[in-house]
Amino acid sequence: MDFITIIDYIGTFAFAISGIRLASAKRFDWFGACVVGFVTAVGGGTMRDLMLGYRPFWMSNIDYLLVTSFALLFVVCLRRFVVRLNNTFFIFDAIGLGLFTVVGVEKSIECGQPMWVGIIMGMMTGAAGGMFRDIFINEVPLIFRKDIYAIACIIGGFIYYLCRYVGIAPVPTQFIAAMTVIVTRVLSVHYGISLPALNGELEDARSRKTSVKER
């Protein structure tokens, strides 16, 4: 088991934990929590694979399912411990985000896609799982409203192509791009940086009554 594989499993574990915790907050049963955890962990990569024309990556390796099951067990058994580990999970999640982005970019390059598709696929691999998670638990996707999350993937994707362009070797390129995602993510949360929200005055005709009053 090489270094990349270990990081892959750590990221999968952290993503699954995030899904399982939100599912448990909604009182899902064990099965529901496991599905939500699994979808959070592999949903982004699955969508990427379907769009690029591959079979979903997790179908050729049972480990992702096992890591998710282990995450469920972990949450069930070590309940109070999990809450105290918030910061650890946040770091694991950021590491996963960095790795998944790089994996997504590389898979796009592998099948001959242009740079902008690679960046979208990197972002999708990293961030779409969390979006599916929020749809499943019937919430507005967090990544659309809070923090720098998907944007970190986009920046990391750009850096990946930049490194390639200036001729840096593959392994350092992967490392630099993943670190960019991780650092962007960690710093933005640490300093409370987020994108500006769009102004709510734009709502369409159905909800215009309030704006009329405001005049």
Place this chain on the structure above:
Amino acid sequence: MDFITIIDYIGTFAFAISGIRLASAKRFDWFGACVVGFVTAVGGGTMRDLMLGYRPFWMSNIDYLLVTSFALLFVVCLRRFVVRLNNTFFIFDAIGLGLFTVVGVEKSIECGQPMWVGIIMGMMTGAAGGMFRDIFINEVPLIFRKDIYAIACIIGGFIYYLCRYVGIAPVPTQFIAAMTVIVTRVLSVHYGISLPALNGELEDARSRKTSVKER
């Protein structure tokens, strides 16, 4: 029209009815109800086919669309009758669940997938349609919180592989696996058995205010 086809249509009909009824409870129009009914009936198989790399099965046979349209007509015309038939629909739904699971498992085997993928695909074929239905009507998916539903598919999938392993012929294998799903489903509802819910104390930082108070 052989026996399997008839059961397939009965299952499709029951699944479509369930989608149309929930859509009507949300005041969807006829078109919306028809779409939700169709997605409930074929959504699971469609997802399975996309993941396995097939074209969605319903595109090569108009019957699934016709059965859904007939279900819509049935609900519209025989409104009061439908409510009284609750138990019949429950049985039809369970029969559909059993058949769809077997179809999903067999399609996975056909394209060389390992056992654990086959079980997931069987479960997806049976249970994902109801999940899409609940996302469309903007509810938290029922299968994540209530009853033994997807779990029945998983058990049926295991039994399918077990029967194959011990050398039982294909047709009895199908029958035994489908019956396992049906019986598991019916008994679990009859005796009110469900999976334990996960404890809600795990919610993440955003919703921690309440837990702080509780201390």
Place this chain on the structure above:
Amino acid sequence: MDFITIIDYIGTFAFAISGIRLASAKRFDWFGACVVGFVTAVGGGTMRDLMLGYRPFWMSNIDYLLVTSFALLFVVCLRRFVVRLNNTFFIFDAIGLGLFTVVGVEKSIECGQPMWVGIIMGMMTGAAGGMFRDIFINEVPLIFRKDIYAIACIIGGFIYYLCRYVGIAPVPTQFIAAMTVIVTRVLSVHYGISLPALNGELEDARSRKTSVKER
């Protein structure tokens, strides 16, 4: 840049604007608004392409992404202007709906699908983007409850095949089918025509308490 391309971009622009405005009403950030706008514009075609076995169309042409980004810029900079342009956007949206339907039907014919699949694909290309938009912003999809929208695509699809059947040349066929969609859409909104809603009395056992009271 030919005529069809221009109309394609106008439709994409109008669809993206509709997504961005609804996202802004939900206080999404810029990134979220851009994603919702993009999904509204290309989501229907993406689903069609995945089902027909193609790679999503927008991956081979960056223009759809650029048009969406431009739509975001437009909404951000010309806020008040956008609200006053409601009617213009409505017309653009209807034009897009007409064109997208024709594109969807033709792509299905191109890969040998029967008429009824072509009509479904035309409808999906036109109307599924708006459905994804509503799922992302966590609302019940509008197309299931309001106005004639997807139905206009279905009628346009029928007209397309009718024109082909009676031997009308390709270009007039496209024009007539698209105009059918546009006119159906505009007239139905102008005269407030909508499909009947299904009666809400059909709700299943979980919500039966009220109906028991009513007796």
